[in-house]
Amino acid sequence: MGCATLSAGQFKYTNKPVIATTPNNNGDSFLPNAIVNPVILPRDHLHLAAAHTVVKNMQILLLILPKPLKCGSLLTAILVVLTLFGCSDPTPSAPFCRSVPTALPDNVSSEGAACLIRVNNSALLIRHRLTGKLDFPAGGREGNETLQCTAHRETWEETGLNVEVGPLLSLTASGMPVFNCTADSSIARLPAQFDAPDWSGLEVKLLEKVDPFLLSEDELRFADDLIPLRDAYVKAGKLPVADHPLY
Known part of the structure; x- marks a missing residue:
């Protein structure tokens, strides 16, 4: 193009x-x-x-x-x-959106969405290249996709993971929904830090598995996301095994 x-x-x-x-x-x-x-x-x-x-x-x-x-x-x-x-888009098309139908509260008016991927006793976050800080895989809605499919697509684009998007876990300070997202169990065998896919290199420096309770506000791209991150992490850990296959 x-x-x-x-x-x-x-x-x-x-x-x-x-x-x-x-x-x-x-x-x-x-x-x-x-x-x-x-x-x-x-x-x-x-x-x-x-x-x-x-x-x-x-x-x-x-x-x-x-x-x-x-x-x-x-x-x-x-x-x-x-x-x-270049002027071409090297990002592969996102796989089919895998999501569990979830009713959202009336106060969710955001046009963006995020994923919380809990891997055993850690959460998978992206290391943002421009700021050097951590963030959810997240971004804005495209077209008429659901917010769960927004979270799915953005996670694919930033991590290369084809997750399944489940229930709402928390809302960020800006009102963005954070959904429970599960990935293939093989992710648990990856090191604490590993490379993002080549196509996300302009935005993502690394993928990191971290304990949210060992993070400070200064380590996050958006400091106000610390409490929503911890809330989402705790709630994800309480979901049934069927909703969280990494356990």
């Missing part, structure tokens, strides 16, 4: 982490080592699915270029981005 361009006015609506950058001191260099002052946008700016889709299809980090910008520098920036990341 061809490349597309988002205006600076559109980037704030995407629900994937995006970098807005400022130039270096001479104002005209945009090679990667000249980019400074990254600004990380929240994961749940979810109001314009079309802009999100364009960003995902391009699989690039959106660069907000300053004005005025010399023509040669603009061309350099474009070539660098296209060379490093």
Whole structure:
């Protein structure tokens, strides 16, 4: 597919982490080592699915270029981005959404969803590349998919795991639902840290199995998620074996 361009006015609506950058001191260099002052946008700016889709299809980090910008520098920036990341989407299509029908409370109005994957005495989280902090596998709804299928797809895109999405466990401080998600039992045999799939490399640095009660707020990408994370972890541990096959 061809490349597309988002205006600076559109980037704030995407629900994937995006970098807005400022130039270096001479104002005209945009090679990667000249980019400074990254600004990380929240994961749940979810109001314009079309802009999100364009960003995902391009699989690039959106660069907000300053004005005025010399023509040669603009061309350099474009070539660098296209060379490093390309304009095609390398992410395989998500498998069929496996979910157990669950009625959600009336107060759930979020357009995003997350998975809590409990593996024995730990929770599987992603190590966010841009912040270096931990987070749920999570993201924004696409089209008319259910929030459970949003959690399923986002977990596939960020971890490569084809989970089964079960009941609601908790809500984050922003109101995003966190669902119980189960993966193949072989995940229990993986080390405490292991690589994310290649296609998620722009967003995810590592996958990590951690004890939520040994984490501090500072270790999470969103500090307010610590209590919802712990609540979800505890509730997942109380589910019947049929709902949590890793036990």
